[in-house]
Amino acid sequence: MYYLWAFLIGGLICMIGELLIIKTNITSARILVTFVLVGVALEAFGIFDPISEFARAGINVPIVGFGASLAKGAIGAVKARGLIGAFTGGLEATAAGIAAAVGFAFLFGLIFKARTKK
Amino acid sequence: MDDKKRNEAYNNYVKAKIPKTRPWPSLFNSFWIGGVICCLGQGINDLIMLAFPNMAEQTAWTYTLVALIFLASFLTGIGVYDRIGKFAGGGSIVPITGFSNSITSPALEFKNEGIIYGMCVKMFTIAGPVIVIGIIASILVGLVYLFI
Amino acid sequence: MAKNQTVKFKNKPVIIGSYSIVGPKEGEGNFGEFFDYVMKSDSFGEKTYEKAERKMIQHAVVGAIEKAKIKPSDVDLFLSGDLLNQIISSSYAARDFNFAYLGLFGACSTMAESLAVGASLVDGKLFDHVVCSTSSHFSTAERQFRFPLELGNQRPPTSQWTVTGAGACVLAPKGKGPRITMATFGRVVDYGINDVNDMGAAMAPAAMDTLLAHFRDSNTTPDDYDLIVTGDLGKLGSEILIDLMEDQGIKLGLNYNDCGQMYFTRKQATLSGGSGCGCSATVFNSFIMKKLRDGSYKRVLFAPTGALLSTTATQQGDTIPGICHAIVVEGVKEED
Numbered sequence: 001m002y003y004l005w006a007f008l009i010g011g012l013i014c015m016i017g018e019l020l021i022i023k024t025n026i027t028s029a030r031i032l033v034t035f036v037l038v039g040v041a042l043e044a045f046g047i048f049d050p051i052s053e054f055a056r057a058g059i060n061v062p063i064v065g066f067g068a069s070l071a072k073g074a075i076g077a078v079k080a081r082g083l084i085g086a087f088t089g090g091l092e093a094t095a096a097g098i099a100a101a102v103g104f105a106f107l108f109g110l111i112f113k114a115r116t117k118k
Numbered sequence: 119m120d121d122k123k124r125n126e127a128y129n130n131y132v133k134a135k136i137p138k139t140r141p142w143p144s145l146f147n148s149f150w151i152g153g154v155i156c157c158l159g160q161g162i163n164d165l166i167m168l169a170f171p172n173m174a175e176q177t178a179w180t181y182t183l184v185a186l187i188f189l190a191s192f193l194t195g196i197g198v199y200d201r202i203g204k205f206a207g208g209g210s211i212v213p214i215t216g217f218s219n220s221i222t223s224p225a226l227e228f229k230n231e232g233i234i235y236g237m238c239v240k241m242f243t244i245a246g247p248v249i250v251i252g253i254i255a256s257i258l259v260g261l262v263y264l265f266i
Numbered sequence: 267m268a269k270n271q272t273v274k275f276k277n278k279p280v281i282i283g284s285y286s287i288v289g290p291k292e293g294e295g296n297f298g299e300f301f302d303y304v305m306k307s308d309s310f311g312e313k314t315y316e317k318a319e320r321k322m323i324q325h326a327v328v329g330a331i332e333k334a335k336i337k338p339s340d341v342d343l344f345l346s347g348d349l350l351n352q353i354i355s356s357s358y359a360a361r362d363f364n365f366a367y368l369g370l371f372g373a374c375s376t377m378a379e380s381l382a383v384g385a386s387l388v389d390g391k392l393f394d395h396v397v398c399s400t401s402s403h404f405s406t407a408e409r410q411f412r413f414p415l416e417l418g419n420q421r422p423p424t425s426q427w428t429v430t431g432a433g434a435c436v437l438a439p440k441g442k443g444p445r446i447t448m449a450t451f452g453r454v455v456d457y458g459i460n461d462v463n464d465m466g467a468a469m470a471p472a473a474m475d476t477l478l479a480h481f482r483d484s485n486t487t488p489d490d491y492d493l494i495v496t497g498d499l500g501k502l503g504s505e506i507l508i509d510l511m512e513d514q515g516i517k518l519g520l521n522y523n524d525c526g527q528m529y530f531t532r533k534q535a536t537l538s539g540g541s542g543c544g545c546s547a548t549v550f551n552s553f554i555m556k557k558l559r560d561g562s563y564k565r566v567l568f569a570p571t572g573a574l575l576s577t578t579a580t581q582q583g584d585t586i587p588g589i590c591h592a593i594v595v596e597g598v599k600e601e602d
């Protein structure tokens with residue numbers, strides 16, 4: 001059952017992204033930035049977790065989840081360690097994702113070569 | 119007619135002239151591919167939880183994202199991801215796989231300019247703003263929570 | 267009173283040899299059968315696409331010299347340009363030749379620019395054999411102006427496909443072949459378009475400006491030409507040009523077309539059509555030259571347009587200036 005929710009919510013988020021691309025012609029960098037900010041806002045206002053409860057991957061896999069982790073990390077660290085948490089929390093929570101993206105990009109960058117689009 | 123008015127009139131004319139594409143097919147494609155990627159993530163997550171029942175939920179999600187990032191990075195390397203993207207648009211940009219693609223694709227592209235000045239420098243040409251804006255937003259949120 | 271922008275050549279320089287080379291996708295396009303050489307892979311055996319592009323220029327130049335039946339040592343001057351920063355494809359290609367070299371930049375209008383300059387120099391009897399060339403490559407242009415190749419993004423409906431190809435031709439004061447009779451040098455025109463995915467709309471006003479100047483200076487009308495062809499306005503841009511010309515009281519009829527619009531088949535899904543220096547250069551040096559030689563066309567007005575933008579200027583919010591140069595080529599049957 002939760003697969004259906006994951007599919008529906010995930011699909012909906014992606015469709016909103018596509019709608020933004022069609023309507024405003026914005027580039028993928030701006031799309032990603034927008035959705036990260038949406039994720040940060042959702043987490044900051046405490047709306048993310050209730051959605052995550054039933055949508056699961058539907059909201060954690062889109063980049064919205066990345067934004068939510070940033071905010072969640074910062075909030076948690078601030079509560080635990082005070083001021084310095086605002087600076088350490090966000091990156092700590094997302095370190096695995098960023099490190100993986102950079103690491104694999106480096107690895108596959110060494111192995112493969114860019115090909116002309118068909 | 120002065121230049122400014124002429125340009126304005128021309129821009130309006132061009133806007134009206136641009137062919138209107140029907141948005142529904144691409145919206146539909148982005149919907150179902152985005153949904154499938156999310157379900158894939160859910161599947162990986164469930165498998166991890168099944169294999170390691172004692173793992174914390176948060177850790178399992180982190181592994182899931184790493185797996186998706188690996189997959190997207192690999193598909194980018196073998197030249198498949200850009201074809202999915204041409205078809206799916208937002209469906210393959212918005213998931214975390216799109217983030218991975220946006221880091222791997224410049225790494226491949228600028229390899230010819232060398233490891234340091236090509237690959238490493240250009241890796242964040244697209245994803246850089248995502249990380250910068252994300253970090254700044256998280257700092258702000260942290261500061262706000264410090265005072266409430 | 268408008269200034270004269272058109273040169274009428276007294277000695278009518280002759281295009282004694284022309285050559286075109288394209289990538290595999292272009293070879294499958296509508297002009298496929300006319301090209302002299304279709305590459306099997308667009309890396310052309312080189313390690314990088316930039317190196318492939320300059321090899322294409324060298325290949326085209328050597329091919330044109332051979333077809334002109336002259337020796338490389340007969341060449342007095344080499345005129346060339348391309349899209350890359352500091353026109354490296356042309357300059358680096360020229361490095362391996364023993365020619366005097368003049369680098370030109372007119373973006374996608376470079377073929378007409380080099381022919382107009384070359385014809386002027388030959389007509390003035392300053393040089394005997396001038397080689398004109400230009401090139402573009404999809405993969406080098408894409409990374410310089412747009413996004414990495416493997417990025418999974420979508421192209422908006424107005425975007426065009428940069429042609430991978432190079433064209434070259436040899437001008438001489440006399441000999442067999444089509445003759446250049448007139449050249450109109452264009453002005454830089456900017457109507458305030460800033461969408462980099464809509465080059466056709468940015469360049470169409472420049473095409474209008476040059477065509478109007480040409481018809482005015484030469485006292486001709488569109489009906490005096492068998493073919494009026496622009497470079498890479500694409501589908502949208504050429505429709506805009508027809509509208510703009512109509513507003514000025516000049517009707518472009520069935521003898522008008524655009525290289526970019528014609529270049530690819532519908533199935534190849536290039537949206538608004540082909541673009542790049544190579545687009546007009548390869549069509550001119552293959553299809554148009556052939557039709558002029560066999561007498562199908564007697565008089566062709568070749569007016570490719572160029573968008574003189576740079577990514578820096580665009581990111582600073584500047585609008586896109588366009589330019590268009592036009593030349594008139596008249597066919598003489600081979601046996602004359």
